Amino acid sequence: MQRRTLGRTGRQSSVIGLGTWQFGGDWGPVADEDAFAVMDASAESGVTLFDTADVYGDGRSETLIGRWLRANPDADVTVPTKMGRRVDQVPANYVAANFREWVDRSRANLQQDTLDLVQLHCPPTAVIADDAVYDALDALVDDGSVAAYGVSVETADQALSAIARPGVASVQIILNAFRLKPLDAVLPAAREAGVAILARVPLASGLLSGKYTTDTEFAPQDHRSYNRHGEAFDQGETFSGVPFEDGVRAAQEFAASLPEGVSVPQAALAWVVAQDGVTAAIPGARNAEQARSNAAAGSLGLDALPGLDATVQDLYDRWFRATVHPRW
Structure with missing residues (x-):
């Protein structure tokens, strides 16, 4: 597994992390034992970054990670x-x-005196531009409640605003083969500033798993059902904002371009972490097998996938650039 510096934190991170939104239930139910198996398999495969949020299952994801950390000191x-x-x-x-209240709750859930990295979770643009917000975050670093802070964003413009702040250690943004806008300006700015880029939704909510057809249906409690058009939160969080049917067809073309023996999600993850400026991709996993397969992408370079970058650019230009690029 490759490792890179996690921006201004100075820590080292595996290039494949583990996203844990699914532990909260918004992708369908995940039993405790399955969550622990996913974390075990990830760590055994060299993953050193577990991304979570206080809202995932209203703290369930954090609490599960906290229990796992206690069992694996x-x-x-x-x-x-x-x-x-x-x-x-x-x-x-x-x-x-509020920051104090939220941080203290996460510290209790994660069983950590000092949070490794706390990120504002896709706040309004005005928040990202507010000097007082960063003063409050700096105070949390100063008193030892958090080691570092960052911002998770929806748009490239929000990312650039956050990157310009000297205390921001990381920016989390949607980046995958169907969402290329961060390559234009965000990644170069992050490289220049020494800010980590955590690429979330790297498999486009499963479109780049290679498993879906246009007839695939999802459970009512799965955000891929209830937020397909942005009904509950930003539409870009679900299938990267692309129409489901278009995403399925583009994913089929993506799959057809791959050499034998390379899975669609592994190729998609390898492409993401090959982008200059990306620190880590944070795919989710619902079982140990998925976690191990995702982690394997951390040692798969694009030299084993000739022509993949050209394929990604072509698919994006034909299927998504006109509708996706201007929005985020």
Whole structure:
């Protein structure tokens, strides 16, 4: 597994992390024992980054990770968490007193005195531009509640605003073969500033798993059913904002371009982490087999996938650029 510096934290991170939104139930139910098996398999495969948020299952994801950390005290794992979506996303809620409350709750859930990395969870643009927000975050670093902070964003413009802040250690943004806009300006700016880029939704909510057809259906409690058109939160979080049927067809073309023996998700993840400026991709996994398969992409270079980058650019230009690029 390749490792890279996690931006201004100075820590080392595996290039494949583990996203744990699924532990909260928004992808269908995941039993405790399955969550622990996923974390065990990830760590055994060299994954050293478990990404979570206080809103995933209203703390269930954090709590499961905290229990796993307690059972594995020698594990070399960094845990970025996120805060700010358990309340209305209005600028008035992003104040020091709330930050203190949210951080203390996450510290208890994760059983950590000092959070490794806390990220504002896709706040309004006005929050990302507010000097007082960063003063409050700096105070949390100063008192030892958090080791570092970052921002998870929806748009490239929000990412650039966050990257310009000297205390921001990381920016989390959607980046995958169907969402290329961060390559234009965000990745170059992050490289220049020494800010980590965590690529979330790297498999486009499963479109780049190679498993879906246009007839695939999802459970009612799965966000791929209830948020397909942005009904509950930003549409870009579900299938990267692309129409499901178009995404399925583009994924079929992506799969057809791969050499024998390379799975669609492994190729998609390898492409993401090959982009200059990306620190890590954070795919989710619902079972140990998926976790191991995802981790294997961390040692798969693009030299084993000739022509893949050209394929990605072509698919994006034909299927998604006109509708996706201007929005995020």
